[in-house]
Amino acid sequence: MSNNPAPNHRVSKNHAHVWAWLLFCATLTLLVVGGIVTTTDSGMAFRDWMTSDGTFFLTYDWLSSEGDKFIEHGHRLLGALAGFLAIGLFVVCYLTEDRPWVTKFSLVILAGVILQGILGGARVVFDERLLALIHGCTGPLFFALTAAMVVVTSTWWRQNKPASLAADDAMPRRTFQLALICTGLTYAQLVVGAIVRHSPDLTSQLAATVFRVAVYFHVLLAFVLLGHVLLLGMRCLRTGLQRWGGVGLLGLVLVQLALGMSTWVVKYGMPMWATRFVGEWTLVNRKADVISSAIITGHMVGGSLILVISLMIALRLGRQLRVLLPRVTASETRIAEAAQ
Amino acid sequence: MNNSFGRIPWLGVLAVVTMLPGCDSVDPPAFRMNMVEAVSYETAPEYQQEIADVLAALFGTPDEPFALPATGLDQVMLNRSAGPAWSDEAGYNYGLYRKHCVHCHGITGDGRGPTAMFLNPYPRDYRPGVYKFKSTYNPAKPTDDDLHRVLINGVPGTAMPSFSLLPGSEVESLVEYVKYLSYRGEMETKLIQYVFDELGVMEKLDDEGNEIIDANGDPVMERIPFDPTNDPDQREAVMDLLAEVVDAWDGANEMIIAPTEDSIPAEKRSPEELLASIEKGRSLFFDKDKGNCYSCHGPTGLGDGQQDDYNNWQKAHKKFLDETAKLAEKDELDDLEASLLDDREEVAESLYPLRNAIPRNLRQGVYRGGRRKLDIFRRIYAGIAGTPMPGGGPSAPGAKAGALTEEEMWNIVDYVYSLPYEPASQPQVVTPKYTQSITN
Numbered sequence: 212m213s214n215n216p217a218p219n220h221r222v223s224k225n226h227a228h229v230w231a232w233l234l235f236c237a238t239l240t241l242l243v244v245g246g247i248v249t250t251t252d253s254g255m256a257f258r259d260w261m262t263s264d265g266t267f268f269l270t271y272d273w274l275s276s277e278g279d280k281f282i283e284h285g286h287r288l289l290g291a292l293a294g295f296l297a298i299g300l301f302v303v304c305y306l307t308e309d310r311p312w313v314t315k316f317s318l319v320i321l322a323g324v325i326l327q328g329i330l331g332g333a334r335v336v337f338d339e340r341l342l343a344l345i346h347g348c349t350g351p352l353f354f355a356l357t358a359a360m361v362v363v364t365s366t367w368w369r370q371n372k373p374a375s376l377a378a379d380d381a382m383p384r385r386t387f388q389l390a391l392i393c394t395g396l397t398y399a400q401l402v403v404g405a406i407v408r409h410s411p412d413l414t415s416q417l418a419a420t421v422f423r424v425a426v427y428f429h430v431l432l433a434f435v436l437l438g439h440v441l442l443l444g445m446r447c448l449r450t451g452l453q454r455w456g457g458v459g460l461l462g463l464v465l466v467q468l469a470l471g472m473s474t475w476v477v478k479y480g481m482p483m484w485a486t487r488f489v490g491e492w493t494l495v496n497r498k499a500d501v502i503s504s505a506i507i508t509g510h511m512v513g514g515s516l517i518l519v520i521s522l523m524i525a526l527r528l529g530r531q532l533r534v535l536l537p538r539v540t541a542s543e544t545r546i547a548e549a550a551q
Numbered sequence: 552m553n554n555s556f557g558r559i560p561w562l563g564v565l566a567v568v569t570m571l572p573g574c575d576s577v578d579p580p581a582f583r584m585n586m587v588e589a590v591s592y593e594t595a596p597e598y599q600q601e602i603a604d605v606l607a608a609l610f611g612t613p614d615e616p617f618a619l620p621a622t623g624l625d626q627v628m629l630n631r632s633a634g635p636a637w638s639d640e641a642g643y644n645y646g647l648y649r650k651h652c653v654h655c656h657g658i659t660g661d662g663r664g665p666t667a668m669f670l671n672p673y674p675r676d677y678r679p680g681v682y683k684f685k686s687t688y689n690p691a692k693p694t695d696d697d698l699h700r701v702l703i704n705g706v707p708g709t710a711m712p713s714f715s716l717l718p719g720s721e722v723e724s725l726v727e728y729v730k731y732l733s734y735r736g737e738m739e740t741k742l743i744q745y746v747f748d749e750l751g752v753m754e755k756l757d758d759e760g761n762e763i764i765d766a767n768g769d770p771v772m773e774r775i776p777f778d779p780t781n782d783p784d785q786r787e788a789v790m791d792l793l794a795e796v797v798d799a800w801d802g803a804n805e806m807i808i809a810p811t812e813d814s815i816p817a818e819k820r821s822p823e824e825l826l827a828s829i830e831k832g833r834s835l836f837f838d839k840d841k842g843n844c845y846s847c848h849g850p851t852g853l854g855d856g857q858q859d860d861y862n863n864w865q866k867a868h869k870k871f872l873d874e875t876a877k878l879a880e881k882d883e884l885d886d887l888e889a890s891l892l893d894d895r896e897e898v899a900e901s902l903y904p905l906r907n908a909i910p911r912n913l914r915q916g917v918y919r920g921g922r923r924k925l926d927i928f929r930r931i932y933a934g935i936a937g938t939p940m941p942g943g944g945p946s947a948p949g950a951k952a953g954a955l956t957e958e959e960m961w962n963i964v965d966y967v968y969s970l971p972y973e974p975a976s977q978p979q980v981v982t983p984k985y986t987q988s989i990t991n
Contacts, residue, residue, distance in 0.1 A: 252650050255637040264640045279638055338635055411654030411665040414580035414613075422665040480710035483671035491708035491917045498651060498712045 227308055227317075228364040230300040234320070235357040237296050241289040242354055242515055245347070246508035248286050249408060251499055253279035254343055260332035263287065290328050297324045300360070313363055320360060323353045344409035351401045351515040355394075358519035362526045386452055387532055389443045390525035393460075396439055397518040400432045404514060433471060440464040440517065447524065452531075456524040463517050470510040477503040580613045582606070582659045585678060586898045587871050588740050592747040593891060601777040602742045605789065608780075610735045613649075613658050621790070622734055622797050625727050631720075632728035647721050648728050655710060660732030662864070668903050670710045676864050677729055678736020680796070681937040684920030689933045689942050691806035692799050698726045700921065708917040734796055741792040742777075749788070750775045806948065808932050810925070814957035816965070825965065832966025835959050842931075842943065842955065842963055847910040852970045854912035862908040863937040875899050908938050916971040924964050931960045 248254050256279035257263045263271040263284055269291065273284045297320050304317040327349055334342035362368060406425040410418050440460050447457025475482065477496050481489070496503060582603075589599055611617030616633040618624035636646035644650070649658075657664040660677035667674050675682070684701055685693035702722050705713035714722055755763045755773040763771040779786040816828065835842040837850070849855035861869055875895040878884075884892060911919070920926050920935070932953075934942035943955030943963075955963070 252636055255635070255646075258637055276642075278642060279644065280642060338637070412649070413665070414649075414653075414658060416583075418665040419663070419668070423668060426669065478710075479666060479670055480708070481671070482669070486671065490912065490915055495705040495707045496710070496712035497705070497716060498714050499716050 225364065225366055225369075226303045227300065227313070228361070228366065230296065230303050231357065231360040231364045234293060234296040234300055235354075235361050237289065237293045238354045238357045239512075239515075241286070241293050242350055243508060243512050244282065244286045244289055245350055246511040247282055247504060249343070249347060249511075250504045250507045251279065251282055252412075253282040254334060255338060256280040256283035257335065258338070260287075260335040286331075290324075290331065294324050294328060297321045304364075308364075313360075316356075316360060316363070320353075320356050323349075323356055327353050340409055340412050340414075344405055347405040347409060348402045351398065351518055354515050355398070355519055355522050358522055359526060362523050362530075368527075368530055382446075382450055383452055383528060383532055384534075386443065386446050386450065387525060387528040387534065389439065389446065390521050390528060393436070393439050393443050393521040394518060394525055396432065396436050397514065397521055400429065400436055401514045401518060403429045403432060404511065408511070433468070437464060437468065440521070443521070443524070453524045453527055456520050456527075459520050460517065460524075463513055463520065467510065467513040467517060470506055470513055473506045474510045477506055580658050582610075582613060582735070583657075583661065585661070585736065585739050585743070586901070587867060588743045590891075590894045590898050591871060591874075592743050594743055594746060595774075597774065598746050598750065598777055602739065602746060605742060605777065605779055606735060606739055609738060609789075609793065610731070616728075616731060618731060618734075619793070621793060622731075623801065624731050624734070628724040628727035629731055631724040632731075644721060647725055651714065651717075652725065652729075660729070660736060663903075666710075671906075672709060673864075673903060673906070674710070676736075677732040678739065679864070679937075680733040680737045680799070681863065683935045683937060684926075685933075685936070686808060686929055687803055687806040687933070688808060688945075688947050689936050690946060692803040694803045694807065695726055695730075697803075698729055699723070702726065704921060706919045707922075708915075708919055730800065734793075734800070737796045738793060741796070742789070745788060745792065746777055750777055808929050808944070810928060810932075810957055810961075814961060816961050828962050828965040829969045831959070832962035832964070832969075835955070835963050836966055840954070841959065844963070847939065848913055849910070852913040854910040856910055857939075858907055858909060860908050860939040861905065862939070865905050865908070868902050869905055871895070872899055872902070872905070910940075913967055913970045914973075924961075924968070927964045927967055928960055931955070931963055932957075 259265065261268055263280075266272075268284070268287050271284060273281070273288060276284055297317075301314075301317040301321045304314045308314050308317075327346070330342060330346045330349060333339070334346050403425050406421060407429050410422040410425060412418075413421070415421075441464065444457040444461035444464070447453045447460070480496065481491065584599055584603060588594075589602075594602070609617075609619060614634045616626075616629040618626055618629060631643070631645050632648045634646045634649065636644070636650035638644050653664055654666050655664040655670060655674040656662055656677065657667065657674075662674040662676035664674060680692060682693040682697065682701075684706070685691075685697035687693060687697070699722060701711070702714045702725060704715075705711050714725070717725075752772050752774050755771040757763055765771050777785065779789045817824075820828070836844040836848075836852075839846070845852075845856060847854075847856040847860075875892070878888065878892050878895060881888070911917075916922075918927060918930075920930055930940070932942055932944035934940045942953060943960055944953040944957070945951060946953075
């Protein structure tokens with residue numbers, strides 16, 4: 212340790228990391244409210260964008276609005292907040308970050324939030340469900356980018372404190388690959404889930420077929436994903452690699468399973484096969500009630516959280532394994548590596 | 552930067568995003584024809600188009616509904632329910648049907664929305680104008696209050712949710728739109744039947760009413776178009792058919808089943824009185840000549856009696872499928888039959904799998920049509936329209952009395968109410984005679 216250089220000032224005051232966290236939290240909130248917009252079908256509370264009922268959206272009297280308008284405008288304001296935070300992140304990275312690829316990555320995030328905003332706006336202007344579906348698919352993707360930014364701007368990552376894992380050690384490498392597979396599968400599941408969620412509102416004659424196929428795929432992928440995520444979580448716990456991530460994944464995937472089944476029940480009632488075992492319920496679903504909305508939206512957010520945790524595990528393991536990731540270029544870190 | 556993020560992929564993404572809106576909105580949403588009826592009545596494609604045109608003239612489109620004053624439907628409410636979902640500046644929501652109902656009941660109200668196949672039971676097909684849970688006699692239409700009640704309470708144990716959190720004006724608008732879809736659906740069937748009965752290919756006549764003969768000595772044939780705009784007789788016929796539909800709905804309020812005061816049990820009955828009523832209800836439940844409830848709901852009330860029957864919607868599909876299978880089994884088909892078989896098979900493939908009408912398990916306390924005693928009484932009195940559940944009372948005001956008196960119906964109501972609390976291990980008293988009829 213004595214050979215290590217003194218902590219770099221710019222590293223110890225990790226502004227980029229703070230901005231990345233702020234953006235991550237804002238995006239999570241944005242995702243939750245976006246989910247509520249879809250659950251309550253509030254997307255067309257205004258028929259204009261970037262104005263809201265003819266008023267520039269930043270000056271619209273949001274707190275006086277109610278119902279669909281309150282939800283949709285809240286989503287718009289959170290989108291704007293994410294946009295401002297993404298600008299701030301880029302500026303901070305530009306000014307303080309000594310890794311060019313991180314600065315470029317912050318620019319990608321800024322472009323992402325702008326594109327996502329335009330997509331959301333186009334959904335309103337064209338009143339197009341299909342764009343809502345795409346907007347719903349790209350949302351978690353943007354969320355994953357912000358999560359990646361949190362990881363790569365962390366002091367842990369920059370200082371390269373954790374001991375590198377031997378690249379020829381099979382277990383970390385397999386765990387890393389498993390995390391990558393989980394990330395990919397989770398995103399695929401989110402896309403299929405978005406189709407399940409949005410296709411019933413399409414007016415095309417193909418909507419029924421699309422919904423049917425999507426439901427079967429969603430259930431199939433759920434089983435595949437459950438197996439992979441359980442394996443990843445348990446491997447994280449057993450090997451001690453990314454233990455926190457493993458605990459989070461195991462907890463989330465079980466909650467997600469329960470939320471998924473509950474979502475079906477509160478939206479479409481008890482499936483016929485299930486009534487043979489549990490009988491009919493006296494439960495009457497109530498359209499737009501808080502509990503149903505929370506369950507449905509929670510299922511969507513749960514999927515996004517599994518996505519980012521899998522991604523974070525993959526990134527951190529990749530960092531430790533030194534694979535598939537850009538080489539660290541900070542001069543002090545190179546010195547630290549040479550000194551080891 | 553330029554190396555990492557070339558322009559071409561971004562342009563591709565932009566192009567895809569620009570083109571995608573067109574995928575779902577090339578054609579505005581349209582009502583779909585009732586092909587089971589159209590093919591059953593061998594309606595030619597030209598007539599199908601003409602019927603669709605007449606229906607469009609009478610009822611408009613899903614985005615721009617229209618109701619003739621003769622229907623009595625409220626155009627403002629229809630406008631609120633139809634079209635895509637949006638909100639005006641005052642916060643009034645529009646496109647209510649598209650927002651809340653279409654994914655199950657379908658744009659035409661045919662119960663074939665995108666989610667329908669997964670639901671148990673299948674969503675209601677509004678087009679025949681038959682509704683299960685209502686306060687009126689079995690063949691009568693439901694009242695607006697009945698439809699309103701179903702929307703507010705939902706249907707327990709099914710996918711139909713309660714809309715009690717929606718503003719009252721929105722629920723009323725949805726009721727109006729559901730009626731509108733039923734009017735349209737009933738008219739569609741009547742027009743298909745009218746075309747089958749009255750129109751078709753006939754001998755061409757000259758001005759004096761004589762057949763025109765061609766060079767081979769055969770009569771010259773011509774298709775009589777269905778064109779009420781230019782044919783006053785057809786116009787009058789169409790308006791008569793519309794009046795039939797509207798009159799049935801308008802008369803619903805006069806068909807409400809109101810139990811007589813004397814038959815209604817007292818509010819505060821002693822436990823002995825209640826037990827006596829339950830005992831009477833039990834014996835009626837198992838009485839083959841009176842209630843005969845056990846034959847469907849089972850000796851234990853678990854709904855495990857007959858399991859093979861269908862509701863009317865499924866019966867219509869079964870009949871269509873059976874007739875199609877019968878036609879397919881024919882050894883030799885002429886051109887017309889072969890063409891008809893193609894049409895039938897195409898429609899048959901689009902139908903959902905048949906499902907039996909499974910009697911309700913009365914031990915769970917789940918009553919789809921409402922759990923008030925009055926609701927159960929009306930189910931027993933009128934049965935459930937469109938299902939094998941028969942009524943114990945007369946079929947219309949002043950009609951011949953049914954198998955049960957009103958007092959007996961209240962006894963059965965008491966018994967039904969007691970069933971969820973009766974231990975399932977306590978076997979019901981079933982005489983050998985009745986057990987035999989079950990196994991048979």
